[in-house]
Amino acid sequence: MEMSERLRGQGEEAALQEAIRTADRELTRHPVFGDSKRISALVLERYKFGLELFAERLPAVAALLPRLTEGGDARARRLYRDPLVRKVMEAAFKKLEQGALAAPQTELEELLALAAEALERTDVDGPCEARMSRRFRVGPRQDIWVWNFAHAEDPILRELREGFDRVYSSRGTRPGRIIQPEEEQVARLDRACSLLTRVLPEVGPSALGHISSICLLEVEVEGGKMMSASGGDGIPSTVFMSPEQLRNxxxxxxxxxxEGLHLKLFDVVRAHTLVAPHSGPLEIPWRNIPWSMVRAVFAFHVYAHIELYRAAADLADPVLLREFGEPGSYTDNRHAMSVSRNNRSVPYGLSVERTRFLGKHLRTTWAPWLTPEGLHLTRWLQQCMAPFVDWDA
Known part of the structure; x- marks a missing residue:
C-alpha cells in the first residue's frame, strides 16, 4: 500500500496535503530537470546562438537577422515558440554538426522570412499562428494557440502534418484527420488548463509552459485511437489531442x-544527455512492441508526475468538485493514465504499477544504459514521489 493510501485511510489528510504541496514544489525546483524558467532560458540561448552561426554561413539569414533579433528576448521567445521555426532550426543544427550547412537552405530561409513578417504583428507569435483562420488561445497566460487552418492544402499545415507522420509512422499510425476546433472545444481545452493549474499550482504551469500549440486530431495508433501525443522533435512544442478526451x-x-511533461523533457535534452548510446530495445509488459531506452525514461518522467496528479485529484477541494464534477462521475473508457477510471482487470492497468515497473528497472536492470544525468533524473523522481509510490512493493 502506498503511503498516500495509508495516510488517507488513517484520516491524516492534512499530512497528505502537505506531502502533495511539497512534491509539487520540489518537482519544479531542480535546476536541470524541474525549473522551467531555467530550462526554457537555456533553449532560448541555444537558438539565439544558432541563428548567429547560421547567419555567418547563409547570406539570406544574415539579411533577416536585424528583423529577427530586434526587441531582445521578448521577441526571441515569440520566435522560438513557433513549432516550425524550432523544427527547421534543429535540422540546421544537424547540418552544421555534419559540416553540411551551406547556401542555399531554402526551407530555413523561407520560414525565417515568414517569421520576420509575423513578428511585425502583435497578435501572433510566429509564422504558424499567423496562418490560422481564427485566433484561439488557451492556458493560464493565454499563450497556447490552437490549430485552425482555413485550407487543407496550406503549405504550413502540410509541413506540420508531415512532421507528425514522420514521428508516429513507426508506431503503426494511420493518416489522421485534423479537426477544425469549435468554440466549445476551445473552451473545454481552456478549462482543462485551468483545472490542471489549480490542482497542481507549480507542476501544472510548468508543464503547460512548454506547450506552444495544440492540435485536435483523430488518428489510429497502436492499440486503438490516439488519446493524446506530443510532437517531440517532429513538431516541437506541440500537443495533439483527440476531441473525445475533452469530455472529461x-x-x-x-x-x-x-504531453507537456514530454515537451519539457525534450527541452531538457537539448542541453543534457540522459541515455547512453547503443542501448538495446526493452520489453514492456503492457506494450506489444519494444521500447527504446529513451522512451522508457520519458515515460517514467510522466508516470511519476501522474501519480502526484492522481493524489491531488483524490483530495480536490469541494469548490473544484462543484465546478468540474467528481472525477469518478465520468464514464470514459478505462486507461492507466486516467484519474477517473483505471482498468484494474488487466495486468499493469494501473498507472502506479507501470510507474513502479519502470522505476525498478531504471535503477537496476536498465541502469547501465543511463548516463550519470539519467541516473540522477530517475533517482530524483523516485525521491520526490516516495510519499505516493512504494518503490519496493
Missing amino acids: PWDAAGHLLH
Missing part, C-alpha cells in the same frame, strides 16, 4: 500534463 476535464488536464 480531469483526464483532459491529465493529458495536457502528460
Whole structure:
C-alpha cells in the first residue's frame, strides 16, 4: 500500500496535503530537470546562438537577422515558440554538426522570412499562428494557440502534418484527420488548463509552459485511437489531442500534463544527455512492441508526475468538485493514465504499477544504459514521489 493510501485511510489528510504541496514544489525546483524558467532560458540561448552561426554561413539569414533579433528576448521567445521555426532550426543544427550547412537552405530561409513578417504583428507569435483562420488561445497566460487552418492544402499545415507522420509512422499510425476546433472545444481545452493549474499550482504551469500549440486530431495508433501525443522533435512544442478526451476535464488536464511533461523533457535534452548510446530495445509488459531506452525514461518522467496528479485529484477541494464534477462521475473508457477510471482487470492497468515497473528497472536492470544525468533524473523522481509510490512493493 502506498503511503498516500495509508495516510488517507488513517484520516491524516492534512499530512497528505502537505506531502502533495511539497512534491509539487520540489518537482519544479531542480535546476536541470524541474525549473522551467531555467530550462526554457537555456533553449532560448541555444537558438539565439544558432541563428548567429547560421547567419555567418547563409547570406539570406544574415539579411533577416536585424528583423529577427530586434526587441531582445521578448521577441526571441515569440520566435522560438513557433513549432516550425524550432523544427527547421534543429535540422540546421544537424547540418552544421555534419559540416553540411551551406547556401542555399531554402526551407530555413523561407520560414525565417515568414517569421520576420509575423513578428511585425502583435497578435501572433510566429509564422504558424499567423496562418490560422481564427485566433484561439488557451492556458493560464493565454499563450497556447490552437490549430485552425482555413485550407487543407496550406503549405504550413502540410509541413506540420508531415512532421507528425514522420514521428508516429513507426508506431503503426494511420493518416489522421485534423479537426477544425469549435468554440466549445476551445473552451473545454481552456478549462482543462485551468483545472490542471489549480490542482497542481507549480507542476501544472510548468508543464503547460512548454506547450506552444495544440492540435485536435483523430488518428489510429497502436492499440486503438490516439488519446493524446506530443510532437517531440517532429513538431516541437506541440500537443495533439483527440476531441473525445475533452469530455472529461480531469483526464483532459491529465493529458495536457502528460504531453507537456514530454515537451519539457525534450527541452531538457537539448542541453543534457540522459541515455547512453547503443542501448538495446526493452520489453514492456503492457506494450506489444519494444521500447527504446529513451522512451522508457520519458515515460517514467510522466508516470511519476501522474501519480502526484492522481493524489491531488483524490483530495480536490469541494469548490473544484462543484465546478468540474467528481472525477469518478465520468464514464470514459478505462486507461492507466486516467484519474477517473483505471482498468484494474488487466495486468499493469494501473498507472502506479507501470510507474513502479519502470522505476525498478531504471535503477537496476536498465541502469547501465543511463548516463550519470539519467541516473540522477530517475533517482530524483523516485525521491520526490516516495510519499505516493512504494518503490519496493
